[in-house]
Amino acid sequence: RLEERGIVTSPEAFEAMNFDFVIVGGGTAGLTVAARLAEEEGWTVGVIEAGQYRPNDAIIDVPKNFGTAVGNANYDWIYTTVPQTNLNGKQVRHPRGKVLGGSSAINFEIFNRPAKGEFSGWSALNLGLGSWSWSGLLPYFKKSETYKPPRPEDVFPLASTTRRRAFQRRQNTTEAADAFFTAADSALGPTALNVDDLLAAASDGSDTVSKRDDAYHGSSGPVHASHNEWYSDLANPYILSMNNLGVSTNFNPDSGDNVGIYNTPASVDRDAGVRSYAAPAYYAPNAGKTNFLVLTGAQATKINWKSSDDNGLAVAESVSFVVNGVSYSAKASKEVILSGGVFNTPQLLELSGVGNPSILNPLGITTKINLPGVGENLQDHPYVSLSFTVKPGYHTWDELRNNATFAAQAAAQYAATKDGILASNVGVLSFFPLQSFLSTSKILSIVSTLVSDLVSSTSSMSLLRIAQSVLQLAWLSNQSIPQVEIVMIPGFNPTGTVTAPAAGTNYMILTAALQHPFSRGTVHITSTDPLTKPAIDPKYLSNAFDKTVLLEAVKYIRNTIATSAPISNFIATFNDPPASSTSDAQYEDYMKVALESLKHPVGTSALAPKELGGVVSPQLLVHGSKNIRVVDAGIFPMHISAHAQCTTYAIGEKAADIIKASW
Numbered sequence: 270r271l272e273e274r275g276i277v278t279s280p281e282a283f284e285a286m287n288f289d290f291v292i293v294g295g296g297t298a299g300l301t302v303a304a305r306l307a308e309e310e311g312w313t314v315g316v317i318e319a320g321q322y323r324p325n326d327a328i329i330d331v332p333k334n335f336g337t338a339v340g341n342a343n344y345d346w347i348y349t350t351v352p353q354t355n356l357n358g359k360q361v362r363h364p365r366g367k368v369l370g371g372s373s374a375i376n377f378e379i380f381n382r383p384a385k386g387e388f389s390g391w392s393a394l395n396l397g398l399g400s401w402s403w404s405g406l407l408p409y410f411k412k413s414e415t416y417k418p419p420r421p422e423d424v425f426p427l428a429s430t431t432r433r434r435a436f437q438r439r440q441n442t443t444e445a446a447d448a449f450f451t452a453a454d455s456a457l458g459p460t461a462l463n464v465d466d467l468l469a470a471a472s473d474g475s476d477t478v479s480k481r482d483d484a485y486h487g488s489s490g491p492v493h494a495s496h497n498e499w500y501s502d503l504a505n506p507y508i509l510s511m512n513n514l515g516v517s518t519n520f521n522p523d524s525g526d527n528v529g530i531y532n533t534p535a536s537v538d539r540d541a542g543v544r545s546y547a548a549p550a551y552y553a554p555n556a557g558k559t560n561f562l563v564l565t566g567a568q569a570t571k572i573n574w575k576s577s578d579d580n581g582l583a584v585a586e587s588v589s590f591v592v593n594g595v596s597y598s599a600k601a602s603k604e605v606i607l608s609g610g611v612f613n614t615p616q617l618l619e620l621s622g623v624g625n626p627s628i629l630n631p632l633g634i635t636t637k638i639n640l641p642g643v644g645e646n647l648q649d650h651p652y653v654s655l656s657f658t659v660k661p662g663y664h665t666w667d668e669l670r671n672n673a674t675f676a677a678q679a680a681a682q683y684a685a686t687k688d689g690i691l692a693s694n695v696g697v698l699s700f701f702p703l704q705s706f707l708s709t710s711k712i713l714s715i716v717s718t719l720v721s722d723l724v725s726s727t728s729s730m731s732l733l734r735i736a737q738s739v740l741q742l743a744w745l746s747n748q749s750i751p752q753v754e755i756v757m758i759p760g761f762n763p764t765g766t767v768t769a770p771a772a773g774t775n776y777m778i779l780t781a782a783l784q785h786p787f788s789r790g791t792v793h794i795t796s797t798d799p800l801t802k803p804a805i806d807p808k809y810l811s812n813a814f815d816k817t818v819l820l821e822a823v824k825y826i827r828n829t830i831a832t833s834a835p836i837s838n839f840i841a842t843f844n845d846p847p848a849s850s851t852s853d854a855q856y857e858d859y860m861k862v863a864l865e866s867l868k869h870p871v872g873t874s875a876l877a878p879k880e881l882g883g884v885v886s887p888q889l890l891v892h893g894s895k896n897i898r899v900v901d902a903g904i905f906p907m908h909i910s911a912h913a914q915c916t917t918y919a920i921g922e923k924a925a926d927i928i929k930a931s932w
């Protein structure tokens with residue numbers, strides 16, 4: 270029963286409470302900050318969450334089920350963008366978690382960190398105040414996690430099912446093992462490395478385990494991070510191809526140096542074999558606390574104000590929320606903390622009169638705080654996927670779709686031991702500066718077009734955007750700040766490709782994602798009805814730099830990576846875009862159809878001075894307010910070269926310390 274798990278099921282009971290802190294949104298950052306504030310026994314913390322608590326739900330918990338909650342209203346807000354001008358009017362899907370745990374419950378479990386130089390940008394925008402630098406955030410990355418390193422046999426480049434089995438057999442050689450090696454070698458094909466080479470690599474791998482720097486990792490935090498223990502047969506040849514192309518394996522990618530190809534941690538509790546996310550990590554262990562209450566199925570609709578303080582700062586006193594069409598309010602004697610995420614936090618601010626009067630006035634909303642940055646500065650990681658059919662005989666996720674017997678065995682294995690292919694997720698990531706795949710002359714031509722575009726549009730740019738452009742231009746020559754991510758997905762993936770999978774066929778998908786787009790978008794309300802979705806306009810590819818770099822990344826995948834041995838020997842055909850597409854114009858057409866969001870929208874409550882167009886101070890207080898903070902991924906002032914959840918947890922942890930210190 271939910272009550273036994275600490276969930277408040279009565280909105281009346283929640284309304285009757287006198288909370289110190291009311292937190293809107295029990296998501297990734299919201300539950301993190303809530304749990305830490307509830308460590309103070311004298312404080313009461315109330316969380317308003319629109320979704321439900323869904324413990325022991327296989328759609329969330331089974332690692333390989335990532336993606337299946339997307340589009341399902343029991344888990345997802347199911348947002349889409351407005352038609353995108355540069356994508357022939359395409360409306361891009363934007364799932365967001367609507368469940369206790371928020372997007373951490375429905376994301377793809379990649380758990381990685383950005384480049385340290387990117388936080389120098391955050392810090393520079395905030396004049397160094399509040400320590401929003403790598404060293405100011407590293408303690409919180411560590412505090413949030415319990416990290417389990419990869420097993421020696423999972424260190425690249427030995428991580429594939431066939432190779433790892435061969436490695437284990439070779440440890441005590443028998444006739445049967447030799448027969449196995451022979452079979453494995455012939456399965457991998459004549460141009461694949463032989464087992465002895467891989468064994469030599471494995472001993473290097475073992476060394477790299479001991480060279481891994483544990484100083485960067487946490488060992489007792491709430492979120493479990495671990496590495497896959499199942500790998501497709503594509504992993505090794507792909508990694509070796511990348512190494513041959515000069516993309517080195519990075520054995521310490523969480524150190525603030527994330528360039529190269531690496532085996533990413535995932536938010537998976539490896540011992541339990543289930544997803545680790547904000548609800549089990551930060552809520553469940555505290556569910557019995559009487560000072561930490563969560564109301565689910567309740568949507569916050571408005572901040573209510575009392576008189577401004579002597580300095581003219583707006584003061585929040587409660588939050589209205591609606592349950593089954595009935596309105597209530599929750600009192601906050603100290604603070605209201607907005608953790609509704611990158612789209613819903615600006616929506617709630619605008620509904621409450623915080624934003625740009627030119628957006629609020631036409632809707633008849635009285636401006637309480639004139640703050641034009643609200644809902645601006647939307648940044649995302651747009652991506653394009655290329656799919657390849659794989660020659661028969663290699664092991665990929667597709668076997669779960671193609672082979673009912675194998676799928677049943679995998680399900681039985683998972684039920685019995687919580688491991689195997691169903692406990693796996695995407696393992697192989699790579700991050701590149703432009704210099705890794707473009708010639709100097711190409712980079713110079715891209716940069717000169719970019720500079721002239723920026724100069725000619727300066728008059729229409731916010732100060733924040735001008736400051737960001739200066740920083741981002743400098744990042745282009747800094748080879749420790751990646752501009753592109755390429756993800757290898759070992760099996761067909763339904764998003765980001767065009768052609769449906771053929772029965773009985775296996776696939777490899779290579780996905781290129783921009784890390785630091787120059788395009789900026791917006792999210793704003795279009796109605797005073799809090800249940801009407803806000804208009805999301807990322808303005809994908811509105812800056813020519815973004816289109817050109819994405820196009821070049823697509824060409825690099827298609828013409829260089831996919832044609833380099835040994836991975837080229839595993840590819841049967843180019844599927845999407847088809848082999849007949851070879852010109853830039855054809856690739857651009859494909860991009861317009863295939864472009865998707867990597868689901869990392871950020872920036873709409875930017876951590877930056879008000880004078881620049883920011884929304885929150887280094888203490889995460891909404892500018893012009895006495896007691897409203899934003900604690901979610903909306904505060905990223907500039908994007909990072911990593912998936913967003915690790916940094917969002919770190920923000921939640923850091924916010925809690927800021928708040929504790931201020932009271």
Ligand SMILES: Cc1cc2nc3c(=O)[nH]c(=O)nc-3n(C[C@H](O)[C@H](O)[C@H](O)COP(=O)(O)OP(=O)(O)OC[C@H]3O[C@@H](n4cnc5c(N)ncnc54)[C@H](O)[C@@H]3O)c2cc1C
Nearest residue numbers: 294296297298319371372376377378379569902912913914
């Ligand atoms: C499909 C998908 C895949 C992703 N894959 C990855 C990945 O592999 N790795 C990675 O690092 N990142 C990934 N991300 C991104 C990452 O999960 C998010 O950036 C991060 O979790 C955002 O955290 P948040 O705290 O800002 O918001 P959320 O975690 O989304 O939390 C917001 C919470 O607020 C609630 N809420 C919103 N409005 C209201 C309201 N008015 N009243 C009450 N409650 C409200 C929501 O229901 C939600 O629970 C993915 C995201 C998605 C959606």
